[in-house]
Amino acid sequence: MLVLPRSLCSRVVTLCTPRPFHWSLRPIQTHTAVTADQRPARSTQVRYGHRSAQINFDTIGSWNNRLDLPLNLEYSIKSGTVIPENSLDNVGSASLLGRRKENEDRYHLQELTSDTLMVSIFDGHGGSMAANFTWQHMAEHIVHWLDSGITDLQLVLKEAFHDLNEAFTRFATQNYKGSEHALLSGTTATICLLRQNHELVIGHVGDSVAILCRDGKAIRLTKDHHLDNSQEEERVKSMGATVTCDGQGKPRVNGRLDMTRSIGDLDLKPYGVIAEPSTKVIKVRHSRDAFLVLTTDGVNVSLTDQEIVDIINGRTDPEEAAKQVTDQALQFGSEDNATAVVMPFGAWGKYSRAVSTIQYDFGRNIIGPRYS
Amino acid sequence: MSVASRCLWRSIGTFAKHARPSRLVSSNNNARNFSVSSRVSALDDHFFPGTKCRYTQKLEVLEPDQKDPIPVYRVMDNKGNVIDADEDPQFDKETCLKMYRCMTLLNTMDRILYESQRQGRISFYMTNYGEEGTQIGSAAALDPNDLIFAQYRESGVLMWRGFTLDNFMDQCYGNVSDVGKGRQMPVHYGSTDFHFVTISSPLATQLPQAAGAAYAFKRAQNGQVVMCYFGDGAASEGDFHGALNFAATLECPVIFFCRNNGYAISTPTHDQYRGDGIASRGAGYGIATIRVDGNDVMAVYNVTKVARQISLAQSRPVLVEAMTYRIGHHSTSDDSSAYRTDSEVSYWVKEDHPIGRLGFYMMNRGWWTEQDEKNWKNESRKQVLEAFSRAEKKLKPNPELMFTDVYDEMTPELKKQLSSMKEHVQLYKENYPLGNFESMDK
Numbered sequence: 139m140l141v142l143p144r145s146l147c148s149r150v151v152t153l154c155t156p157r158p159f160h161w162s163l164r165p166i167q168t169h170t171a172v173t174a175d176q177r178p179a180r181s182t183q184v185r186y187g188h189r190s191a192q193i194n195f196d197t198i199g200s201w202n203n204r205l206d207l208p209l210n211l212e213y214s215i216k217s218g219t220v221i222p223e224n225s226l227d228n229v230g231s232a233s234l235l236g237r238r239k240e241n242e243d244r245y246h247l248q249e250l251t252s253d254t255l256m257v258s259i260f261d262g263h264g265g266s267m268a269a270n271f272t273w274q275h276m277a278e279h280i281v282h283w284l285d286s287g288i289t290d291l292q293l294v295l296k297e298a299f300h301d302l303n304e305a306f307t308r309f310a311t312q313n314y315k316g317s318e319h320a321l322l323s324g325t326t327a328t329i330c331l332l333r334q335n336h337e338l339v340i341g342h343v344g345d346s347v348a349i350l351c352r353d354g355k356a357i358r359l360t361k362d363h364h365l366d367n368s369q370e371e372e373r374v375k376s377m378g379a380t381v382t383c384d385g386q387g388k389p390r391v392n393g394r395l396d397m398t399r400s401i402g403d404l405d406l407k408p409y410g411v412i413a414e415p416s417t418k419v420i421k422v423r424h425s426r427d428a429f430l431v432l433t434t435d436g437v438n439v440s441l442t443d444q445e446i447v448d449i450i451n452g453r454t455d456p457e458e459a460a461k462q463v464t465d466q467a468l469q470f471g472s473e474d475n476a477t478a479v480v481m482p483f484g485a486w487g488k489y490s491r492a493v494s495t496i497q498y499d500f501g502r503n504i505i506g507p508r509y510s
Numbered sequence: 511m512s513v514a515s516r517c518l519w520r521s522i523g524t525f526a527k528h529a530r531p532s533r534l535v536s537s538n539n540n541a542r543n544f545s546v547s548s549r550v551s552a553l554d555d556h557f558f559p560g561t562k563c564r565y566t567q568k569l570e571v572l573e574p575d576q577k578d579p580i581p582v583y584r585v586m587d588n589k590g591n592v593i594d595a596d597e598d599p600q601f602d603k604e605t606c607l608k609m610y611r612c613m614t615l616l617n618t619m620d621r622i623l624y625e626s627q628r629q630g631r632i633s634f635y636m637t638n639y640g641e642e643g644t645q646i647g648s649a650a651a652l653d654p655n656d657l658i659f660a661q662y663r664e665s666g667v668l669m670w671r672g673f674t675l676d677n678f679m680d681q682c683y684g685n686v687s688d689v690g691k692g693r694q695m696p697v698h699y700g701s702t703d704f705h706f707v708t709i710s711s712p713l714a715t716q717l718p719q720a721a722g723a724a725y726a727f728k729r730a731q732n733g734q735v736v737m738c739y740f741g742d743g744a745a746s747e748g749d750f751h752g753a754l755n756f757a758a759t760l761e762c763p764v765i766f767f768c769r770n771n772g773y774a775i776s777t778p779t780h781d782q783y784r785g786d787g788i789a790s791r792g793a794g795y796g797i798a799t800i801r802v803d804g805n806d807v808m809a810v811y812n813v814t815k816v817a818r819q820i821s822l823a824q825s826r827p828v829l830v831e832a833m834t835y836r837i838g839h840h841s842t843s844d845d846s847s848a849y850r851t852d853s854e855v856s857y858w859v860k861e862d863h864p865i866g867r868l869g870f871y872m873m874n875r876g877w878w879t880e881q882d883e884k885n886w887k888n889e890s891r892k893q894v895l896e897a898f899s900r901a902e903k904k905l906k907p908n909p910e911l912m913f914t915d916v917y918d919e920m921t922p923e924l925k926k927q928l929s930s931m932k933e934h935v936q937l938y939k940e941n942y943p944l945g946n947f948e949s950m951d952k
Contacts, residue, residue: 201630204630208902208903209631209895209898209899209902211895211896211899214895214899215888215891215892215895215896218621218887218891219621219622219625220622220625220626220629220631220895220898222629424629425625425628425629426628484629484630485628485629485630487630488630
């Protein structure tokens with residue numbers, strides 16, 4: 139170590155001064171190890187604040203590919219921050235048949251009240267009866283509970299899901315009495331309500347996914363109601379369901395359904411396949427959140443959440459982005475119906491540069507953004 | 511004479527004892543000066559040019575830390591209690607409320623504009639978090655006609671002078687109502703009406719300009735001083751030296767006001783300078799110097815008031831170093847968590863915030879209540895967002911204005927460029943958001 143011996147130090151210095159130089163008493167730092175007591179106060183040991191992960195300085199200024207969303211003055215004043223005006227006109231959507239005979243996916247967008255927007259997606263199974271019914275009637279049940287004066291949107295969704303399932307049960311049993319078709323039809327439902335453009339509430343049954351893009355990263359807002367989830371598995375088992383695996387090793391309730399909650403599936407309702415949604419509230423931060431995307435499992439089977447987010451980030455327009463997601467899902471081998479709904483937020487387009495050089499596994503490159 | 515002004519005059523008296531005499535000081539001071547000179551010259555017959563130093567036979571090295579650091583003047587403690595009642599500037603309730611409202615309104619405006627930059631609505635922003643006291647206290651002590659050269663983090667000074675929220679927002683949006691005609695980056699404010707020279711991005715250019723302007727003021731004998739703000743980082747620029755030396759030698763009525771907020775972007779002061787801050791340099795230039803607690807709005811007020819008196823009455827520069835802390839990131843192009851800890855920042859937010867200290871003071875006096883705070887918070891938020899919304903809706907200026915105002919008459923080259931630009935935009939008009947702009951002349 140290059141530390142001058144103290145004795146030499148002071149001897150040199152006393153030649154010219156009665157006091158040693160301030161700086162000469164400091165050990166000279168080198169790259170070799172420094173003992174703990176010699177370590178300067180601000181060494182590399184100092185832990186700085188929590189830095190946003192991989193901050194992209196290119197996006198710190200303004201960016202070209204942004205949506206010009208006007209300010210919503212009323213909501214902004216109420217919340218004390220800048221809340222843009224969100225409109226369903228900006229929502230993009232796409233649904234592809236894939237290698238199926240029938241497209242059982244549905245999605246629905248509606249302005250429920252003056253301050254609440256609804257974006258939803260449904261993936262039917264066992265025919266499209268349940269999916270159609272849910273698609274057509276879910277909104278009215280939600281509006282009913284919103285009008286009843288309940289302000290907790292999670293509660294609104296829970297009540298609406300319950301009512302909707304009751305209504306479907308009546309509809310199916312009365313109109314299609316004894317028909318196996320009516321008994322086996324079911325659907326997932328993933329509903330997102332956006333109140334005052336910043337309070338996002340998600341309720342879902344089944345395995346249709348909601349993903350939020352925050353800081354360019356995918357945040358999954360739903361947790362699939364699958365048998366992989368041990369709590370769900372225990373719950374259906376406690377209700378007397380048997381879990382057996384199909385030919386591909388995928389566990390199924392009573393050997394039939396691969397999800398543990400759904401609307402419809404009337405034969406499995408006694409076995410714990412309930413229509414009670416899991417709900418979640420998240421505050422949209424328009425400076426960091428670029429969009430919300432809802433997808434059916436036809437997309438998720440072949441694309442990871444981050445891949446979905448990157449594809450969307452690479453596009454200029456939500457409609458084009460939704461098309462690209464579904465198209466890419468089929469290209470990567472999905473055989474199911476593939477549906478995507480993309481709702482842009484304040485940071486739309488902010489993370490487009492981050493994906494320009496994305497390289498996934500061999501054969502899985504995703505085309506970078508197109509600058510138009 | 512009120513308590514406040516008596517206290518000010520006393521401080522000036524203290525200053526004068528240490529200050530170098532000038533042509534404008536009273537005969538009393540001159541007398542003292544003669545006695546000092548005769549004592550020194552008794553040791554020797556004459557001095558080296560420009561000095562008054564004695565000879566010594568003892569070899570001494572002057573250590574930078576031989577003297578104690580210059581103390582930081584303050585009036586209030588962290589909880590808003592006045593420590594020495596004589597130092598209280600005795601603001602009336604209205605003035606105090608105005609200061610508090612201005613500081614908090616500035617804070618609200620910062621939060622909204624910062625967020626709007628993050629949403630890409632404006633391209634850039636710089637917040638004033640933590641430096642509200644420094645800005646408002648100093649602005650309040652100046653004469654409204656004193657000329658201000660600012661660096662970039664002095665929005666509060668403009669706000670105090672009457673620059674409206676709409677003026678700020680229009681500049682940040684660069685819309686048709688912006689006096690700069692949308693040609694500057696956000697926060698580069700300027701105002702002829704409020705005697706505020708437009709901000710320049712290159713650092714420290716304002717320092718020599720301020721010295722020059724002050725020299726012109728001195729020659730005009732217009733009874734005004736020049737106020738020049740700068741940061742601890744700008745003080746490392748060569749311009750700082752040139753400005754202070756010119757101001758000192760030409761005896762210009764200018765206040766060099768350093769906002770020492772601990773960081774120059776990511777450079778902490780311990781990497782910026784050695785020695786006792788910026789204030790210790792004043793003596794080297796022969797400039798009267800004060801160091802003040804920048805988070806204490808009253809102390810900043812008292813100090814600026816005194817500095818202005820000295821500067822004007824004695825026609826010479828004064829250096830003020832306001833010790834403060836930059837709570838926000840340097841700008842929207844900076845992430846300060848890369849170079850400082852959360853706990854460091856949170857100390858200044860929670861324990862020593864200029865807004866909090868003035869708030870405590872007012873609450874102690876019964877001038878401000880929790881309810882007032884709540885109401886004002888909502889009110890200020892509303893004012894800011896309404897101005898913001900108005901600014902956002904306005905059109906951007908005519909693109910032709912890019913070419914004007916540099917020359918009184920456009921040069922042939924500029925005329926050519928203007929017509930090429932118009933042709934180009936006409937040709938590719940679907941690729942330009944022309945609907946957002948005032949239309950160009952055909």
